[in-house]
Amino acid sequence: AQSVTQLGSHVSVSEGALVLLRCNYSSSVPPYLFWYVQYPNQGLQLLLKYTSAATLVKGINGFEAEFKKSETSFHLTKPSAHMSDAAEYFCAVSESQKVTFGTGTKLQVIP
Amino acid sequence: NAGVTQTPKFQVLKTGQSMTLQCAQDMNHEYMSWYRQDPGMGLRLIHYSVGAGITDQGEVPNGYNVSRSTTEDFPLRLLSAAPSQTSVYFCASRPGQGNEKLFFGSGTQLSVL
Numbered sequence: 001a002q003s004v005t006q007l008g009s010h011v012s013v014s015e016g017a018l019v020l021l022r023c024n025y026s027s028s029v030p031p032y033l034f035w036y037v038q039y040p041n042q043g044l045q046l047l048l049k050y051t052s053a054a055t056l057v058k059g060i061n062g063f064e065a066e067f068k069k070s071e072t073s074f075h076l077t078k079p080s081a082h083m084s085d086a087a088e089y090f091c092a093v094s095e096s097q098k099v100t101f102g103t104g105t106k107l108q109v110i111p
Numbered sequence: 112n113a114g115v116t117q118t119p120k121f122q123v124l125k126t127g128q129s130m131t132l133q134c135a136q137d138m139n140h141e142y143m144s145w146y147r148q149d150p151g152m153g154l155r156l157i158h159y160s161v162g163a164g165i166t167d168q169g170e171v172p173n174g175y176n177v178s179r180s181t182t183e184d185f186p187l188r189l190l191s192a193a194p195s196q197t198s199v200y201f202c203a204s205r206p207g208q209g210n211e212k213l214f215f216g217s218g219t220q221l222s223v224l
Contacts, residue, residue, distance in 0.1 A: 034212065043216055044215045099213060
């Protein structure tokens, strides 16, 4: 069965610092992997997705993620955090007809 | 283009009451799903549907029923509400393929007293 593990339920970074949100997955087949962002009192929006093309995936708002099969990881990064990046981030894996989400990481950006 | 529309946005129920959460999408998506979101637990799949007339269970289906009589609508029914069903519920849809993103509704905040 597929699963997703997000390390760190809360991450704090200073404005302008590197953002690194960790995601590890397990899947019995080559996975489709996603990162979604949730702003307060809203639904989830897609940041980026990996679908077996390039291993480095670029998304919206300057975020990117690298698929590493050997490490079963799909970590999300952004070189320089903005205040507007404060939100909750979810990693997800899609296999068969089910999409499984991680438990989420709340990102705090400190001025 | 309205996307995925959920109603109501807020609901308070008493233990034992029943209700239906509505979800409609206008994108002709084959796939629709219901999630519940609880603090520290992320989103957990309740039920999903790959097309009209086809539904299946997700991770946490107990206490919930669904049906899919049309492509557009996928209502979620709580048969006898329990406090453990207090949560935020999201409906999501996508085209049929698993490599496509999910489109989410704005959520229903449900409290069961």
